[in-house]
Amino acid sequence: MALLVVLALLPLAALPAAAYPPRVQVFVANTDSDNVTVYDTRLGEVTATVPVGDGPVGVGSTPDGDLVYITNERANSVSVIDALSHEVVATVPVGAHPYGVDATATHAYVTNYDSDTVTVIDVATQQPVGEIPVGRAPHTPVVSPDGTLVYVTNNDDSSVSVIDATTNSVINTIPVGRFPAGIALGPGGHRLYVANTGDNSVTVISAPGEPVVTVPVGKAPIGLSVTPQDVVYVANTGDDAVSVIHGDSAAVSATVPVEQRPEGVAASPDARFVYVTNNAANTLSVIDTSSASPVATIPVGQGPEGVAMTP
Template sequence: MVVAVALMVQVPAAAYPPQVLVFVANTGSDNVTVYDTRLGEVIATVGVGDGPVGVGATPNGDLVYVTNEQSDSVSVLDTRTQIVAATIPVGDQPFGVAATGAYAYVSNFGSDSVTVIDIATQKPVAEIPVGRFPHTPIASPDGSRVYVTNNGAASVTVIDTRINKPVGTIPVGRFPAGITIGARGDRIYVANTGDDTVTVAGATSGRPNATIPVGDAPMGLSVTPRDVVYVANAGADTISVINFPNAGTTSTSPVNRRPEGAAAAPDNSFVYITNTASNTMSVIDTATAKQIALVPVGQQPEGVTVTG
């Protein structure tokens, strides 16, 4: 049975390490919801810029970057205090963001580029040309590569973070949106909104090696430490769950209306799905791949990230 709650979700406190937080970008209310995974409750709502859509945490979990699509800026949140520590101008219509230990990479949907922000100074230091309508970036576990989906080019641009330049392009499906990478860094997974599939590609080879059918209009996706991929099917109000290496064990579960974002806890306990049309976040138990609770968040939640 699914339980709707105002703030509290009963989850095992011992399942989480200290200070693992979930950050949700609420596009319609210009703020970020902060959810404490130990307590199972919302602990803060932080105002940011206009139209926040993407969120990404630094590897150490100290900072979260929030893209403000309508104000062409990025808000930097201190995760310990839940306050905005800096606001940084970037390109046109920033959408997604990913961070390494040294830089944050912001995909500018309206200017076909990626802005590179120096984490030490919180200043832009480079602008990297990529494909048409860059949507979402993801960093490799070792921070050596960043992969960016190009929504208007059916491709992924590969960026070498040592030189901050493109070094390759991976062909994927139509209108690629969300992207994630396995814990070993050997495979990337891309949600193709235009053809209802997920492309699996070798992170080093840059070659697609599988195309997996999922639900209608897949948007966000995430992968657990055990290599299980969760896909938010925005047009079907479901999630697809793909078990690797045997992708034939794909299953489907219902969530709330228009799921768009997905993020997995670092301890393989839960996956968090933002439901844009119902102003909620689904909590998915990875043991059953089922929704166990709904958490009210802000208006039109889209991007989501988990620290830790």
């Protein structure tokens, strides 16, 4: 049985912000206020609110953290933010209802939920250079550490498409649970984790030949993130909690209460904290990974969904 952790929230100033290096920032897409909140972990405060397109939902960044990509689901576009200046430097047209985004140093990959495609954006020119057909209602992409593969959850197909990034073609389709949404890779890309919103589970896919494992979690899991220690944090939007899974055991070790309707999850580069967007509370919860407990709540914009950190 999972451990339910209930602790009083500490004030924001209690976070050891000085332990962070400069320029570690959290970017939150606020779907209902058409902007992005930027929270500086070292300063322990919100440093910018960036206007973007209509209905921002997904967040991803280049590996160096210089550029942040925001999908605007109601504008069929992607806003590109300079992480240092906090200015939008490009707006890129993509497919219908763009949702998730992930990037390498050379390309960004955007899932178009209503087009059943993935748009490929050239990072150097900020222009679309490819459109890849995948399954029905693609939700979230994740790129392998070496940049050669892109994994995409197909919400209406209960599957994951595997894209060869050198040819921009689908080379495999993996069955998972019902209505897969969030997806993440473990350290070194050796494990793939998929949040299945429709059957309250996370699918764990390891090396070829190893069994696929299904881990029961909370209600309607949607977003997830993995630390360098292979600990998975899963936002259960149906019961206002985050499940903690240790990859080696493939079992829930703790359940952390957050605020209403958690959706996006991002782990800090040093794995000390995990940041969770609470869509119905207009807040960002901060979880201390050492105690598996919430330690702060940060006000953001309206309807926060996607979240990502720049290294």
